[in-house]
Amino acid sequence: MVADDITFVVDNDGNIVGNDQNTIIMEDKHIEKGKLILTKTVEGNISKENAKKITFKVMNQETKKTDKYTLDEFSYDEASKTWTKELDVLAEEYTVEETNSSVEGYTVKTTYKIDTQEIEGKKTESIQIENQGEVTVAFKNSYTPKPYEVAISKQDLTNEKEIAGATLKIVNQKTKEEVAPWVSEKDKTHTVSLPFGEYILIEEVVPDGYKKADDIYFKVSKNGEISIKGKDGTYSKTNKVIMKDEAKPGKIVISKSVTGSINKEQAEKVISFKVTNNSTKEVNTYSLKDFNYDESNKKWTKELIQVAGGYKVEELVTSIKGHKLSLTQYQINENGEIKEKVTDKIAEKVTVKKDKTTFIEFENNYDLNVFDVEIDKTDISGTKEVDGAKLKVIDEEGNLVERWISGQDDEKTHKLKLSPGKYTLIEEEAPYGYRVADPIDFTVNENGKIEGMSENKITMKDEKTQAKLILTKTIEGDIPKKDAQKITFKVTNQKTNKVDKYTLDDFSYDEVNKIWTKELDVLAGEYTVEETNSSIEDYTVKTTFIINGQEVEGKKTESIQIEDQGKGNVAFKNSYTPKLYEVSIRKQDILNNEDIEGASLQIQNKDTGEIISIDSSKDGQKVNLGYGNYSLTEITAPDGYKIANPIEFVVTKDGKVKINDKVVNEVIMKDQPIGKLVITKTIQGNLK
Incomplete structure (x- = not known):
């Protein structure tokens, strides 16, 4: 093992102070080692992640050196569910302590074994590790949910x-x-x-x-x-x-009957009920509109599912404006049996029992405070009654009070029974020829008088509708103005069947544009316009009219709709052409009166200058001529004949032909042969 440090001093002469041999000897001690093996077993339903947070502390009792470990540093045997940590240590004494084993939500019991003896606790006594020896400390944690x-x-x-x-x-x-x-x-x-x-x-x-x-x-x-x-x-x-x-509920059935002069809509707008739970103080309000209405019995019914207990049922609104409440009755029964019948109360206490039904009936009678109000319908002058107007009166909530037609059953003034309040007189449809009048708002006060009126009467005045129908007439053809003025028209109002007749002489005439115009003030509505006479003697005529830019052939229009303040234009046009009559023209030999051919002839209309050229034939010629003055002239005579003198003749308006004012059947021009003397004798008188 590592030797201890040696401290020494060298003097100025280079000698180690206190060391005769001037030599430092450091000796290492022989290291004796062993193994300390730690194991951990966990019992209980905790996760592996929570187990890894367990910590240990290993302390050398001689050197006091401490090493710390978490279970996450241990190796894990999945089969045996055991964590293991093998430590190489000096052969000395040690203590091993589990420093943290807590897992949230669990209680834990920690034990360890050295050899075979199991000891409860988290810290071991001193453990002696011998040289080359091996000691195993087996920790076990038992976790149970807290x-x-x-x-x-x-x-x-x-x-x-x-x-x-x-x-x-x-x-x-x-x-x-x-x-x-x-x-x-x-x-x-x-x-x-x-x-x-x-x-x-x-x-x-x-x-x-x-x-x-x-x-x-x-x-x-x-x-x-x-x-x-x-x-x-x-x-x-x-x-x-x-x-x-929740307690099984019972039922409250509230019924409401209304008699008198108010209608269903009025009752439903103002009558409502309040139901209060006496225990919880919970309040529910119901309008009469929330009730079911039985039309045949004139009764409203509301069924309420309520928990058992005491309740207060109260009618919030009993009065209706313009009406007098003359009677209020409540009938209360439980389980179908009448309990009591009272008057002049607005609320009643009831008890609801589980699976039972409690009935409470409200009966109110209303008498209407009404006053006479008169309604007149006149024209704008206010003096002429107007029949056929569809009228109605509504109250301030929009409820219909009454609807009628003016003048019906010879009624001149309509009378209403109205209670105090605000009303509106409305004309729903005006009679034909009148405009719909503006609505009239009026108020009947508590004394039954119309506010702002000297008498209890409302007069609604209608203005007549105003429109224009403009007729124009254009004439094509050479006819005299005096003849054109005989043309006649008929204008028919489709609603009233009223007919007005006009001649063109009633129209104004624009000399420049050759147009006749008639501007008519009419009621708004539908009209037909018919040209009743357009014929002029000795002329044929084609009549057309134009409406909205479309030209139509005919003398009578379809219905023309003219709106109030609007205009309707109908432009008639007549195209006249003279009538033609068949006139026979013959060219004959003056000696034998036989028809000859080969003469070139001209017929000239002396009024218009128009010329018609024909050639004579053995059968004569037929020419269509209108009435007027004509001249027949031979331009070229047949061979062997002299040119005859011109013949003046007239075609009358009735188609007759006259020469020298005598009616003839044919116009015959006779040619004299060349080289022949022709003597003619005319005898006047009675000589035979």
Whole structure:
């Protein structure tokens, strides 16, 4: 082993002071060694990770040198579940101490063996290690879970008092091990000892008159804290596990009957009830709208599931504005038997028993305070009654009071019965030809008078609707203005069947654009416009009209919708062409009156200048001519003939042909042959 240090001094002459031989000799002692073997066995359900935190201290009794170790430095034999640490040490005396063996949530008993003797404790006596010797110290820890006191309370849900008769048990969630069941006692909390872990509190037998409670999941931590699992899955700390049983409920059936002059909607808006639990002071309020309504019996019913106990049932609102409450009755019975019938009370105490039904009936009668109010419907002048208006009156909550039609059954003034309050007169639909009037708000005071009015009458005035129907007329063709003015129109209101007739002479005339215009002030609505006469003698006519840019052939429009303040435009157009008549033209030899061919002829309309050219034939020619003055001229004569003089003739408006004011069937032009003297004699008088 390492020798001890040697201290020496060399003088000025180089000699070791006090050493005649001037020599330093250091001698090492012979080292004697052995082995110290530590083992650790752990009993109990603790994790390997927790076991590795166990620590040891090995001290040399001679040198006081100390070495420390954790179980994590030991080798581990999985088969035997044993940790081992082999130490090479000097052959001397030692002590071995387990300095830490605690694991949270467990109690521990530590023992060790040297040779075969097992000793309880954490620190050995002195252990002598001989030269080349070997000593084994075998430590063993026995862990048992640490028990904690857990209080279990079985309570009534309503009053939170301990109740008797419930059989309960606790089950370890992991091991499924059951704690011995027990029966709850009145006014007494039960205590059980539980190690850390997760548990379920289960109610196996329910006390009479109660519902089975849900299982309670809770856990005990390694430091003894108790936590209960909530519905959301999270745990909250507590000092007691409380399981509450809900008493089997009974029922309260509240019924409400209303007689008198109020309607269902009015009652449901103002009447409500308050139910108070006398023990818990819990209050619930119910509107009459929450009740079931029996139309045939005019009764509202509300069934309430309540825990057994005393209650106060109170009607919160009994009065209704504009009405007088003349009677209030309550009938109370239990189990179907009438208990009492009272008047002039607004609340009543009732008792609910388990699995029983308690009935309480409220009956109110309301008389309406009403006053006469008159409604007139007139035109804007206020003097002419207007029939056919659909009217209604609503109250300030929007409830319908009454609906009627003005003038129905020859009624001039409509009378209403109204209680004090705010109202609105509304015209839902105006009669034809009138605009819907603005609503009129009015108030009937407590004395039955309309505020702001000298008399108890509301007059609603309707303005007539206003629209324009514009008719225009354009004429194509050469007809005289005086003839055009004979054209006639008919305008029909489709709603009233009223017909108005006009001639073009009633229209204004734009000389520049050749357009006739008639602007009509009409009621808003549907109309048809018809051109009833467009014929002009000796002309054919085509009539079209334009609505919304679309030209339609015909003399009568479809229905034209004209909105209030709107315009409707109908543009008529007539295209006139003269009538044509068939006129026979013949070219004959003046000597034998035979038709000849080959003459080039022209027919000229002397009024228009229009010329028609024809060639003569042996059968004559047919020409279509309108009425007017014409001239027949021979341009080229047939061979062997002289050109004849022109013939003037007239086609009349009735299609007749006249020459020299005499009606003829044909226009005959005769040619004289060349080289022949033709003598004609005309005799006037009675000479035979």
